[in-house]
Amino acid sequence: MSPEHGRELPYYKIKESFRDVIGRVHTRVMLTPGYLPDLCSDEIVQIRRGLTYMMEQSAYIPAQQAMFTADPRGEYSEEVRGYIEKFWSQIKGSGKIDSARASYDEAERKARKLIDVNTIQHTDAREAGAENVCLQAIRELQLDTFLRREGWSERKINSTLASLIIRTVYSPSEWAALRILDENSAAMELLTGQFGDCPTQREVYAAAPSLYALKxxxxxxxxxxxxxxxxxxxxxxxxxxxxxxxxxxxxxxxxxxxxxxxxxxxxxxxxxxxxxxxxxxxxxxxxxxxxxxxxxxxxxxxxxxxxxxxxxxxxxxxxxxxxxxxxxxxxxxxxxxxxxxxxxxxxxxxxxxxxxxxxxxxxxxxxxxxxxxxxxxxxxxxxxxxxxxxxxxPAKAMTEHSMNQQWRERFELELTKARNALTAKGGTKRYDKVVERVGRALGKYPSVSKYYQIDYIRSGENPEHMSDIRWQIKISQEETEQRFxxxxxxxxxxxxxxxxxxxxxxxxxxxxxxxxxxxxxxxxxxxxHQTDNNSDAHLFFGLLSYWIVNTVRHKLKLQGITHYWTELKRILSTQKAITTKAENALGEQIELRICSDPTDAASELYRILGYNPIPFRRHTIKTAPPPPN
The missing domain is CATH 3.90.350.10 (Transposase Inhibitor Protein From Tn5; Chain A, domain 1)
Structure with a gap:
């Protein structure tokens, strides 16, 4: 009932309805004209169509959802066209067009974040924890700065430092290092920021000799x-x-x-x-x-x-x-x-x-x-x-006493065997050969044999043979104990x-x-290695790895953490770099390159070292949805 007109009339609201990018229907009131007693139902329909066309022309509605390919207003009366212009002007003036566009864009943004869990894949996992710590220690030691001063190119610096990180973490041969860089470790990625970038075989094999030249x-x-x-x-x-x-x-x-x-x-x-x-x-x-x-x-x-x-x-x-x-x-x-x-x-x-x-x-x-x-x-x-x-x-004395007793027993056993051979069939009996045999035992146990007096008895029947070996200790038990x-x-x-x-x-x-x-x-x-230059380069490469490890361990020891490098690598090995692939609600393929958060134990190491626990920011790659069949 219209109070103004004293009779029942329709009360009009102009609403916009659209289906967003994922198929959801959205409806909102754009304008409320109220009572329109001068218009018939056909004219109301024409106004609706005209406003729809105006909305489509505003680039708000995507082309694939447009209802009109041509302007329908040419067929309408002047009065209807006036209402269309009037209402469109009011809608624009109220800011509802921009609000509607923002709503659509927001729906599209949300749609991009809606991932189909059935399409999620995790690939290209790489070790990143120990590599990240080694890289930050290298930068703390300013090895990269030193090599730049020597005129090295960025590519050579990155490939050499990546090889040094691999040597420090995995201790492989050059042949194995190349495969670890390609398949297992994120060392090169941390240096260049590019996943899949791997040094060539020549660059890996040249790393140690190149650094050794600057020893x-x-x-x-x-x-x-x-x-x-x-x-x-x-x-x-x-x-x-x-x-x-x-x-x-x-x-x-x-x-x-x-x-x-x-x-x-x-x-x-x-x-x-x-x-x-x-x-x-x-x-x-x-x-x-x-x-x-x-x-x-x-x-x-x-x-x-x-x-x-x-x-x-x-x-x-x-x-x-x-x-x-x-x-x-x-x-x-x-x-x-x-x-x-x-x-x-x-x-x-x-x-x-x-x-x-x-x-x-x-x-x-x-x-x-x-x-x-x-x-x-x-x-x-x-x-x-x-x-x-x-x-x-006293503890050292006990150890030395035990060892001394063992060596004495072994030395006397050698003497006993030499003496028994004098009467055994086929045994060593020649005087010079027996002396030589005992001499070998004297050289084998020098720490105890020097306290023995050994007498050699020649055979009365054959002076070239020996008939007996006798020995006695020249030092007293008390003197022996005092030495320990x-x-x-x-x-x-x-x-x-x-x-x-x-x-x-x-x-x-x-x-x-x-x-x-x-x-x-x-x-x-x-x-x-078979050549001296390569052997020396190999050892020096290991010494550089030791510099890195000792830098890390020294900072930790200052805070009471005395883990060896093997234990530190175990703690840090829980942190990985990984690629996650999935499809969103728009049908777009999303690819993320992320690094996992460190565990509590690894986070504590990062905190003490003052190193950044996240080696790189998340990389997002979007590809267009596949074309329809």
């Missing part, structure tokens, strides 16, 4: 960078040698020689690696030597190399102290260190015999890593000589007290940790 410059850069990063003073240096064995004959090599293998692989040719590291485990000097280089012979070259890179201070209060083991600590080497301006601390190669303890009865007790007591006492100083500490360890568990530390520094000297000496464990990481965690052994 001296690179070591100086890394020393300077780590000193700056961690505020290192390098007042104490640790010298040591280790060796690596080869698989293969290596007959054409000048360096690969037979020698005493520390892994009991004396059947293989060896290379010797001489290292000088600081107390934080960072390398100050490295040299690759022939496999038959004896420990004492290596020190002069190491000293010269260290001095050339780290000039010795003339201030007595700032002298560097070198910690070495007994194998290197010959009198000549100690004299060389002193002459070149170094202080030194080592285990004495010989046990003191005629000595007295300083301030008799005074001693200091410390504890080893297993909480076992060790007693330290100062030896009375002799004018012009070095300073000594006597170290007494006791050794002496030697230094040329008068101001070190017992506890400080012991703490300094125990830093030698740091270089043992370094060797463990090189050989076990980074798998630098065995060496398969």
């Amino acid at each position: 001296d410059k690179l070591e100086r850069h890394l020393c300077s960078r780590t000193d700056s990063l961690f505020n290192l003073t390098n007042r104490v240096m640790l010298f040591d040698l280790t060796n690596f064995y080869f698989e293969g004959s290596k007959t054409g090599s000048k360096k690969a020689k037979f020698g005493r293998s520390k892994e009991k692989r004396s059947d293989c040719r060896l290379l010797v690696l001489a290292l000088a590291i600081n107390t934080e485990g960072f390398i100050r000097y490295s040299s690759i030597l022939a496999g038959n280089t004896a420990d004492p012979d290596s020190l002069p070259a190491m000293v010269e190399g260290i001095i050339s890179k780290n000039p010795v201070s003339t201030n007595p209060q700032q002298k560097v102290m070198v910690v070495i083991d007994a194998g290197i600590a010959t009198e000549a080497n100690l004299g060389l260190l002193k002459e070149r301006g170094y202080n030194y601390l080592c285990v004495s190669r010989t046990k003191l015999k005629d000595y007295t303890l300083k301030e008799e009865g005074r001693s200091v007790t410390v504890f080893d890593s297993r909480k076992r007591p060790i007693t330290i006492a100062q030896v009375e100083h002799r004018e012009g000589g070095d300073f000594y500490l006597r170290i007494t360890s 568990g006791t050794y002496f530390l030697r230094t040329n520094i008068a101001t070190l007290d017992e506890r400080t000297t012991w703490e300094y000496y125990n830093l030698i464990r740091e270089i043992e940790t370094s060797n463990r990481q090189l050989k076990t965690d980074l798998e630098l052994r065995p060496i398969y």
Whole structure:
């Protein structure tokens, strides 16, 4: 009922209805004209059609949903056309057209986000956690900046650093590294931001030799960078040698020689690696030597190399102290260190015999890593000589006693076999042959055989034969017991007290940790390369990996986390880069390249290291829907 007209009339509202991109119907009121008493039903229909055409012409309705291909208003009366223009003007003025367009666009945006779960696929998974940590450590060490200063191209830098990351995380051969880069690791992707970018075989094989060509410059850069990063003073240096064995004959090599293998692989040719590291485990000097280089012979070259890179201070209060083991600590080497301006601390190669303890009865007790007591006492100083500490360890005494007993039993068994052979049919009886046989046993067990008195009895019937072998121990049981568990530390520094000297000496464990990481965690052994240049490059490549690992571990150790590299890799291996493919409600193919979030344990490592836990942002790729059949 229209109050104005006093009769029942239709009340009109202009509504727009459309089906969005995924087929849903939307309806909204665009205008409310109210009562239109002057218009008949046919004219109302014409107004509706005219407004629909105007709406289509506004580029709001997609072409495939348009109702009119031609303007229908030419067939309408002037009055109807007037209403169409009037209503269209009011609709536009109210902002409803823009609102409708925004509604349609919003529906389209929502449709794009609607994924058909049945079309989801996960492909191209790559390891990213350990690679991300290595890359950020490399950037912290500014290796990429150094190589740019050397004039390297970005492509060469990226391929070389990707190969170095693979060497650090997986320790493979070059042949295996190429496949890991192509199929398993996101190392190259993290560097270039392009999935599927992989170094060529030539680039992978050239990485180690190219870096080895810059060895001296690179070591100086890394020393300077780590000193700056961690505020290192390098007042104490640790010298040591280790060796690596080869698989293969290596007959054409000048360096690969037979020698005493520390892994009991004396059947293989060896290379010797001489290292000088600081107390934080960072390398100050490295040299690759022939496999038959004896420990004492290596020190002069190491000293010269260290001095050339780290000039010795003339201030007595700032002298560097070198910690070495007994194998290197010959009198000549100690004299060389002193002459070149170094202080030194080592285990004495010989046990003191005629000595007295300083301030008799005074001693200091410390504890080893297993909480076992060790007693330290100062030896009375002799004018012009070095300073000594006597170290007494009950645990070491038990171990040495057990080993000594075992070696004595084995040595006496050899002597017994030689004596029994004198009366056995076909046994060795010739005097010179028996002496030779016993001599081999003397050389096999030198630590115990030197305390035996051995008598050879010639045969009365045949002087060329031996009739008996007799032996007795020249040292008493009490004297034997006193030898066990006791050794002496030697230094040329008068101001070190017992506890400080012991703490300094125990830093030698740091270089043992370094060797463990090189050989076990980074798998630098065995060496398969057949030329000296490639072998040296292989070892130096491993040393660069060690720089990266030690940078990470040192930052963690400052916060009390002492995991080895193998454990850190395990924690970080939970983070992957992956491609996810799916189809949305518009029929478009969506492809996402994302990196998974780190686990809680990995997140804690990232937090302590101060590294970004997400190596790259999500990449979204859209492709048009396939054409209809």
